[in-house]
Amino acid sequence: MAQIAMVMNLDKCIGCHTCSVTCKQTWTNRAGTEYVWFNNVETRPGQGYPRGYEDQDRWKGGWRLAHGRLVPRAGGRVRRLARLFANPELPLLDDYYQPWTYDYDNLTTAPLGDDVPTAPPRSLVDGRPMAVTWGPNWDDDLGGGPGHLAGDPVLRKIGDDVRLQYEQSFMFYLPRICEHCLNPSCVAACPSGALYKRVEDGIVLVDQDRCRGWRMCVTGCPYKKVYFNHQTGKAEKCTMCYPRVEAGEPTVCSETCVGRLRYLGVMLYDADRVGEAASVPREEDLYPAQLGCFLDPGDPAVASAAEASGIPHDWVEAARRSPVYSLISRYRVALPLHPEYRTMPMVWYVPPLSPIVDALAETGHDGEEVGNLFGAIESLRIPLGYLAGLFTAGDIAPVEAALRRLAAMRAHMRRLNLGEDADPAIAARVDMEPAQIERMYRLLALAKYDE
Amino acid sequence: MFKRRFRGPVEQAAATAAERLLQAGRLLHRAETTPDLRALYRTDQGVNDAPYRERWAHDRVVRSTHGVNCTGSCSWKVYVKDGLITWETQQTDYPSVGPDRPEYEPRGCPRGAAFSWYTYSPTRVRYPHARGVLVEMYREARTRLGDPVAAWAEITTDPAKRRRYQSARGKGGLVRIGWDEALEIAAAAHVHTIRTYGPDRVAGFSPIPAMSMASHAVGARFMSLIGAPMLSFYDWYADLPIASPQVFGDQTDVPESADWWDAAYLLLWGSNVPVTRTPDAHWMAEARYRGQKVIVVSPDYSDATKFADEWLHPHPGTDAAVAMAMGHVILTECFVRRRVPYFADYVKRFTDLPFLVTLREREDGGYAQGKFVTAADAGLGADEGADEGAAWRPVLVDARRDVPVVPGGTLGDRWDENRAGRWTLDLGDVDPLLSLYGEDAESVEVVLPRFDDPSGVVRRGVPVRRVAGQVVTTVFDLLLAQYGVARPGLPGRWPAGYDDPSLPCTPAWQEQITSVPARQVTRIAREFATTAEKTGGRAMIVMGAGTNHWFHSDTIYRSFLSLLLLTGCQGVNGGGWAHYVGQEKVRPFTGWQQMATAADWVRPSRQMAGTPYWYLHTCQWRYESFSAGALSSPAGPGLFSGRHTVDLLAQSARLGWMPSYPTFSANPLTLGERARASGRDPARWVAGEVAAGRLGFACEDPDAPRNWPRVLTVWRANLIGSSAKGNEYFLRHLLGAQDGASAQEAPPDARPRDVAWRDDAPSGKLDLLLALDFRMTSTTLFADLVLPAATWYEKHDLSSTDLHPYVHAFSPAISPPWQARTDFEIFHGLARKLGELAAGRLDVAYDLVATALQHDTPAETAQPGGRVPDWREAGHPAEPGRNLPAFSLVERDYTAIADKLGTFGPLAEKLGMTVKGVTVRPGPEAAWLAARCGRAETGPAAGRPLLDTDVKLCEAILALSGTTNGRIAAEGLAALDHRCGTSSKLAELGASVAERRTVFSDTQDRPVFAGTSFEWSGKEAPDRRYAPFTINVEHGKPWHTLTGRQHFYLDHDWIAELGEQLPVYRPPLDLAALGESGQGASGDGRSVRVRYLTPHSKWSIHSEYQENLLMQTLARGGPVIWISVPDAEAIGVADNDWIEAVNVNGVVVARAVVSHRIPQGTVFMYHVQERLVNVPKSQATGRRGGVHNALTKLLIKPSHLIGGYGQLCFAPNYYGPTGNQRDAVTVVRRRSQEVSY
Structure with missing residues (x-):
């Protein structure tokens, strides 16, 4: 089958939140969705939005394996039906944030008084004066400090709080939309059959007519990317901008991404393999298992089978040229977000490089020097374990391999940039050909719209 | 449909049953099910996905952009549905910059994407407003006297009435009035002030013309026609890197961001590119993939640091020590131990090193x-x-x-x-x-x-x-x-x-000062130089406000620039300095300048340096108790000892160095009449009066009521909430409003010698503060008149920047709603009203205009040797244009202002248009404009081409500029060829662009490349990225300096007095030693004393627009101060606690953001956190907490006042004292968590 998938290159993300704003302006600046950000950007380490959403012990999102079978972590149908009217695993508004506005009118209409007018905050939900104590991006740029950031579920897992000190600081940004999973637990959780995954492109949507507002999908989604519109009483979520995608335009978040880090493309996959892949016992095996579901669009047999199964020719062609496929399967630099949720997410990420740690600053550890190429990866500020906690269920090897390929690309290109001869040994050390490395460079660096 | 599974033994059984059911279902349904029964495919059900399709539908998309003082200049698509603006996304149709590099699109940031919120926001100014008490008094007097001008005169001269409305400033009480009345009050104030005090007592403030050239130019043109000074902004914002005129003889000329791609080594020094240059940051991310190495120098773990290969975190303000040590390494290893041929050749040809x-x-x-x-x-x-x-x-x-x-x-x-x-x-x-x-x-x-x-x-x-x-x-x-x-x-x-710490400038020496390891500095210096050697100068330093906003920014920057000059990086694509701090680039410069200064009708215009203006007129000098000699070099001659900075400022003015408005302690219209009556050359007559002591300079008695500025118009700007350093002194002295400062005035023995001290400090100098805006700001809150302006999505205009090579248009997506009007329309309305009221009151007047000795004119050779030829001292006779300002007599017909505002005057053709010393004559363009725009049929401007719409003004700007009109460029380059010799091949360069032409509709279609022109120092073309000084390097055209080369050495007397002939490390000011600090209002509890930095915010639209709801939601919902973990612990502050920052200049109330990203001893309060949203009353004062500038005060560096000497000459926004604010310190403490508004 065919799926629209996205890769975000976190190494290029500047954390500007333009995607969040354009998405919100386009889709969710309405009554009932004030607190909703289909697209948000999180500083990591950080608790994210809604806070601590990655803590599935608490929120029970995604799937777990029971007796070799996938079951929703929130429990089976019986348990969920029993909780229809009181679901403790549902984030409250305060976990997202209490949306607010200000008494702006005061600035213009304040009568002559004894001080400068100001506009105090006021709740957008109930209109009452409020104190702002939480927001959708509260820990932006490490705001909140160690006390707060220690609540990051991923950081907790690796138990590295040393890196929350000034000299050891690290951070990067994680933009998030709906994962449009191959094995979506939100769809499984819906008692009304309102959530569906489109056959033609894999986009997961809520049928606004069928939705009865049970909110099981909110619990079911481990990424907390299904939201409850408190005005209409129905669930809403990222639509992958289907009205645009259907017209051949990229999603709003992709088109407006100033960091030029979002890649959209078609992935062909074998739907029959998904269930099995999502059920492999070891969580670390989920990433390779998901890779195993993808079909090589360059394989003529795959292409003809795809067309035979009704996938239009231009989609098969798009899959063949898909930058997403290249980054995920050919170059293996993109990784899934939290594969351990077993939903088979389809928004993948290139992990970020980061500066070397201060301890090495005196002598230097130049990643662009071939001799140091891989030593430098180990000296990066972002702990590999942290990235592995996000992308590979804790397995450091694939993260390290992706970072090595990025580093090798830089080392290879630096020689060309300085007018020196290419050194094929660099590519060889990451199991690539120089020409392949240059193709990857073109994809990651130039990122032309029309390519 | 997905198969559900159950757990537990019972559930297991149920699951098996369910599975059977589904198995059966598989047979029953026509739809397909996966073999593992995980998924069911149904194509038989209809779904309702219409709401999102409807949501996405819109009626039209209009190209516009944001006219804010941001250098982004991003072209946007504005979506309109049912006649309403809905949202915006970035344009993606920029012409390609080449097949082998990334593109500019999509340009735009979250702040730009949040702009449409303002269109219909509750903070939108919908109608003209005025201060209620003022309007009441005006109406009463107007009715009684029957004359607007007399009414204005009465209110502003009756002390009780004056006090009544001035003390109401900033306290609410604005009332809605009609447009006619609003314009009448404004015009009456102008006419009264011009007649009574003189046109130089009126002023206009509107910054950064590049981001909406026509909106800026129309107001500046109005000011120039009436003789009012326009106040500079770049130096006032402390964004002007004074080192640029000092070293390059150029205001600021920097590479476009696509040229970062060409760099092989990039130092980001005090510049947080992802936040401050958001649409350009991708170039940095991408260039790394080309093998560029990136070093970030920043005291905090900033957004930019994320991209670095290495992070250097020197103590704030000590960056020059790092750079001096790098210079030590480069000089040692590339010039002394070994001589790198490329470097040696470069410095011989392009720098003053051999002189x-x-x-x-x-x-x-x-x-x-x-x-x-x-x-x-x-x-x-x-x-x-x-x-x-x-x-x-x-x-x-x-x-x-x-x-x-x-x-x-x-x-x-x-x-x-x-x-x-x-x-x-x-x-x-x-x-x-x-x-x-x-x-x-x-x-x-x-x-x-x-x-x-x-x-x-x-x-x-x-x-x-x-x-x-x-x-x-x-x-x-x-x-x-x-x-x-x-x-x-x-x-x-x-x-x-290198490891000797005892003497400057070794790596070990800097380590003691900066904390950066010596070996790291040594290694980075080597890498930098090696890369430059291998690539022919493709090493770049992006430098930003973190290093530029300091009192000694010029020495910091010169230490950086030295690294670039020594390694041959300047004037090379991919190399050199990239100063990105409030810089801008009006690419169609000549046309904009003609329009903005009204030089087509009247010359010269009054251009004023902002910082000395505010330093004087907000009385901040009165609180300065140290002698300027405290800054002198121990090796210097002692020229400043015992002198107050304001004395130096007065000397600078009387020597013609810096402009000074108001100029004399008399109305320049009266002086004009007297000069004419004298029958002598007006300049000689004034010089005689001045030298004889019969005519005093206003700046020598700035607190005398006759020398106050009286009428100030602010548009496209937020002076009070954004740029007003020493904010509380603005409120107290300029506006007469309440303030929160507690500083003591200078004691008698520390007061100036030459400038009069008046015991009663003025309170409320300004008669009228007039603000044009579309939203409420700190400025509109304090203004007397607030006129509702159109937003950027509601008018025609032009935008350009130095960060990309294009010129593109604003277009109205909707008409200005409610009663809003474009700036163009407002100034035309004001001009018409002023003309009516001027009849019989001003008519034709003769204005004696004093101007400073200006850079890029022959006046830059007025004072040889860089000495101080003060005519008050023996041996230096007063001579206009030599050691006095230049004087001109200008005829102004005040009844014809509107006619001239709306037409293209004859002087451009007659006298030519001069930019950077090159004169071009726009004869063909005047004819073209007449054909394109029509001619005025009647009135004083009859026969002249019409500029009576904003579109026509845009056409004039494009037609008259070399970057957008190749004929102009070719003429200018031919003139340069004449000066530089045919070996320069500048005429050929001109010929290569002569056929290029851009008209306004081109810029509406899509962004258009600007072309190479004499107006700028770099070459550009569709296949060539802009880098500054490439014309100098490739065509042998001299820099506009004394030696014609880039200067390491400056020999002016005042520079020598400061010991800054060469780059040198100067630490941040020790304010305590200068008597400039103190606790301010006292309070209880623990406190920390910290450096107070105000870098650019991630969540306000450039340096303004902090109250945008989307931005506040993504931030912390109100003013915050970032504080380090140890400092927060020291005062018992947890994240999001309310705190107060207090010093003698004022009080800030904010929430704390505790973060380990911040170094101990330093707090960040991001720029322009105003009083607008969520600012409670201060515990210390009981009054509303202050803006970010409440803790700052102006301090002028004397060397910035120099003039009359080569590149050290005044030109607006080119040379002048900076309004630096980085050296501030404050005390921070936790306050009661109970707040009231």
Whole structure:
């Protein structure tokens, strides 16, 4: 089958939140969705939005394996039906944030008084004066400090709080939309059959007519990317901008991404393999298992089978040229977000490089020097374990391999940039050909719209 | 449909049953199910996905952009549905910059994407508003007197009435009024002020024209026509890097961001590119993939640091020490131990390093750094006959012949028509000698200042020889001494090696100051230089406000620039400085300038340096109790000792260095009449009056009511909430409003000598603060009149920037809603009203206009030798345009202002348009404009081309500029060719662009490339990225400096007094030692004393627009101060606690953001957190907490006041004191968590 998938290159993300704003302006600046950000950007380490959403012990999102079978972590149908009217695993508004506005009118209409007018905050939900104590991006740029950031579920897992000190600081940004999973637990959780995954492109949507507002999908989604519109009483979520995608335009978040880090493309996959892949016992095996579901669009047999199964020719062609496929399967630099949720997410990420740690600053550890190429990866500020906690269920090897390929690309290109001869040994050390490395460079660096 | 599974034994059974059911279902349904029964495919059900399709539907998309003072200049799609603006996304149709590099699109940031919120926001100014008490009094007086001007006069001169409305400023009480009445009040204020006090008591403030040229120009044009000064902004914002005019003789010229791609090594120094240059940041991310190495220097773990290969975090304000140590390494390894041929060749041709400098023997036996040796000193060129220019032709030694020679291209070759063709860097057969060092060279010890140590000086030897009886050395030899780079045999104190911490400027020395490891600095210096050597100068330093907003920013920047000049990086694609702090680029410069200064109708205009204006008129000088001598070099002559900075400011004004408005203690219209009546040359007449002491300068008695500024119009700006350093002094003295400052005035023994001290400090100098805006700001809250302006999505205009090579249009997506009007329409309305009221009151008047000695004009050669020829002292007769300002008599018909505002005047064709010393005549363009725009049929401007719409004004700007009109560019480049000689091939360059032409509709279609022009120093083309000074390097065109080269050395007397002849490390100001600090209002509890930095915010639209709801939601919902973990712990503050920051200048109330990203001892309060949203009352004062600038106060660096000398000359936004604010310190404490608004 065919799926629209996205890769975000976190190494290029500047954390500007333009995607969040354009998405919100386009889709969710309405009554009932004030607190909703289909697209948000999180500083990591950080608790994210809604806070601590990655803590599935608490929120029970995604799937777990029971007796070799996938079951929703929130429990089976019986348990969920029993909780229809009181679901403790549902984030409250305060976990997202209490949306607010200000008494702006005061600035213009304040009568002559004894001080400068100001506009105090006021709740957008109930209109009452409020104190702002939480927001959708509260820990932006490490705001909140160690006390707060220690609540990051991923950081907790690796138990590295040393890196929350000034000299050891690290951070990067994680933009998030709906994962449009191959094995979506939100769809499984819906008692009304309102959530569906489109056959033609894999986009997961809520049928606004069928939705009865049970909110099981909110619990079911481990990424907390299904939201409850408190005005209409129905669930809403990222639509992958289907009205645009259907017209051949990229999603709003992709088109407006100033960091030029979002890649959209078609992935062909074998739907029959998904269930099995999502059920492999070891969580670390989920990433390779998901890779195993993808079909090589360059394989003529795959292409003809795809067309035979009704996938239009231009989609098969798009899959063949898909930058997403290249980054995920050919170059293996993109990784899934939290594969351990077993939903088979389809928004993948290139992990970020980061500066070397201060301890090495005196002598230097130049990643662009071939001799140091891989030593430098180990000296990066972002702990590999942290990235592995996000992308590979804790397995450091694939993260390290992706970072090595990025580093090798830089080392290879630096020689060309300085007018020196290419050194094929660099590519060889990451199991690539120089020409392949240059193709990857073109994809990651130039990122032309029309390519 | 997905199969559900159950757990537990019972559930297991149920699951099995369910599975069977589904199995059965599989047979029953027509739809397909996966073999593992995980998924069911249904195509038989309809779904309702219409709501999102409807949501996405819109009626049209309009191209516009944001006219804010942001350098982004991003082209946007504005979506309109049912006649309403819905949202915006970035345009993606920029012409390609090449197949082998990334593109510019999508340009735009979250702040831009959030802009449409303002269109219908509750903070939108929908109608004209006025201060209620003022309107009441005005209406009463107007009715009683029957005359708007008389009514205004009465209210503003009756002390009780004046106090009544001034003290109401900033306290609410605005009322809605009609447009006619609003314009009448404004016009009456202007007419009354011009008649009673003079046009130089009116002023206009509107910054950054590039981001909406027509909206800026129409107001500035109005001001210029009535004779009101326009106040500069770039220097006032402290964004102007004073080092740029000092080193390059250029305001600021920087690479477009696509040129970062060309760099092989990138230092981001004090610049947080992802936040402040968001749409450009991707170039940095992408260039790394091309193998660029990135070093970030920043005290905090900033957004930019994320991209770095290495992070250096020197203590705030000590960056120059890092750079000096890097220079030490580069000089040692690339010039002394080994000589890199590329570097040596570059510095000989393009810098002043080979030029000769005199050394003067001091009483203590050492030598002092002196002046450049000129042809006049050396007796060279005498065969050509005595000419004044000889004093402007510095000298170097030709290595081939070993004699001093005068190279071409110095300032003495620039203006003299007899020397046309000789203003060139082409050295012919001359090989400049860099160093006089040699086996048998004589040497002397030079006394060099050091500011890092109480010893104050260090003595080091330089090789010398004697020329015309003077002891001389080269700038290069002095530079090695300054950087502590030893050579065998030279006397003096030299460091033993890189690891010697005892003497400047070794890596170990800097480590003590900055905390950056010495070995790291050494290694990075080497990498930088090696990359530059391998790539022919493709190493770049992006420098930002973190290093530029300091009091000593010029010395910091010069230490950076030295690294680039020594390694041949400047004037090379992919190399050089990239100063990104509030810089802008009006690419169609000539046309904009003609329009904005109304030079097509009247010359000269009044252009005022912002910082001295506010320093004087907000009385901040009264709180300064240290002598300017406190800043002097221990090795200096003591010129400043015992003098107050305001005395130096007054001296600068009377010598013609800096402009000064109001100029005289009399109405310039009266002076004009008297000058005419005298029958003498007006300039001579004024000089006589001044020299005789019959006419005083207003700046020498700034607090006298006749010398106050009276009417100020602010548009496209938020003066009070954004840029007003010393905010509380603005409120107290300029506006007469309440304030929160507690500073003491200077005690009697610390007061100025030449400037009058009035015991009663003025409160409320300004009669009228007029603000044009579309939203409520701190400025509109304090304004007397608020006029509702159109937003950027509601008008036609033009935008350009230096960060990309395009010019593109604003277009109205909707008409201005409610009663909003465009700036264009408002100023035209005001001009018409003013004309009506002027009839019978002003009519035709003669205005005596004083102007400073201006850069890029022959006046830059007024004061040879860079001395201080004060006519108040013996031996210096007062001479206008030499050691006095220049004076002109200008005829103004105040009844014809509107006619002239809306037409293209005749002077551009008659006298030409002069930009950076090049004059072009727009005859064909005037004819074209007449054909395109029509001609005025009647009135004083009859027959002239019409500029009566914003579109026509945009057409004029494009038609009259070289970057958008190749004919103009070609004419200008041909004129330059004439000066620089045919070997420059500048005429050929001009011919290559002559056919290019851009009209307004082109810019509406899609962004259009600007072309190469004499207006800028770099070349550009669709296949060539813009880098500054490439014309200089590739065509041998001199820089606009004394030597015609890039300067390491500055020899003006005042520079020498400060000990800054060469780059030097100066620490941040010790405010306590200067008597500038203090606790302010007292409070309870624990407190910390911290450095108070105000970098650019991530969540406000550039330096304004903080109250946008989307941005506040993504931030913390109100003002915050970022504080380090240890500092927060010290005062018991948790994240999001309310805190107060207090010093003598004011009080800020904010929430704390505790973060380990911030270094101990420093807090960040991001720029422009105003009082608008969520600011409670202060516990310390009981009054509303202040803006971010409540804790700052202006301090002027005297060297920024220099003028009349080469590149050290005034031009608006080119040279002038900066409103620096980085040296501030404050006390922070936790406050009661109960707040009230």
